[in-house]
Amino acid sequence: MIPDRQIKHHDRERSSWVRLRTLVILRWIAILGQITALVVSVRILGLDLEVGLAAMAIGASIIANLFSTFLYPETKRLSELEAMLMLLFDLLQLCLLLYLTGGLNNPFALLVLAPVTIAATFLRLRDTAILGIITILILTALAAWHIPLRSTAGDVLQMPDLFRFGFWVALVIGVVFLGAYARLITSEIHEMSDALLATQMALAREQKLTDLGGVVAAAAHELGTPLATIKLVSGELLDELGDDPDLADDVRLIGEQANRCTAILRSMGRAGKDDLHMRRVPLEGLLQEAAEPHLMRGKRLEFVISDETEMPARQPIIERRPEIVHGLRNLVQNAVDFSSD
Known part of the structure; x- marks a missing residue:
């Protein structure tokens, strides 16, 4: 079972x-596009716009970018709150x-979809939903309150009410659909990345165990x-020092410890030659080992071993073979990939 604090820590890292x-x-x-659109609208299309106020809004975005560039290093990683505030600033601007x-x-109102779509790719669901709701509320307000577009001749340029309402509906649907779509695609990519990382970690662990077994076997042999x-020299010294009990006891102790080291290395060598995987473990221990690489993927895992009686279930003892662990690990990976909780 995964503790909730581990899941939250994993979300914060992401x-x-x-x-x-x-x-x-x-x-x-975005700033370059806004400046271009403003110049084209005034110089080429001949629209009567609030150029001063629009330039101040673009200038605020330029100042914010300059501060971000000079105050922080290029490698700075944004926290959840910092990323949320940056996207909110871009949306409001x-x-x-x-x-x-x-x-x-x-027609450039379509660009309000960008901050929500970007937020859905790396922010948590709660913050993405908050940004989406703010976007919908602002779009609703813009549909009712705004400075009309006017040509230099004084003509008001606006869509019919029905078209404007349809455009509002399309933007709201776009906010919801694109946000959800980007969220789902990004979540699947992250899950595949986590599964790949878990598999690589498991293979690296198995390789380390195999290498360790080889080293132990080689050390036992050498x-x-x-x-x-x-042992031979201590035996000869023991024969020569039979008249001195103190020295004989010391030499006998050396021989006993040499025999003990030989026995330990022999047992370790056998374990190394057996690849350290041929061990017998309870079923629950084998399941926990197979599921270990997937414990940090944001899904709750439970291990339940029971029988029809009220007594604790007697678990079968299984050999810890690499092929069994790998097969169980694939089953756990499929369950985690397609589970909803």
């Missing part, structure tokens, strides 16, 4: 995967520009000769 530099680059791209340039009559020499 939320800090995004670097500050990534969002800064995305913001610079974009909505302010939309308020100054016709609200939902502005140390056998010097220990045999010590």
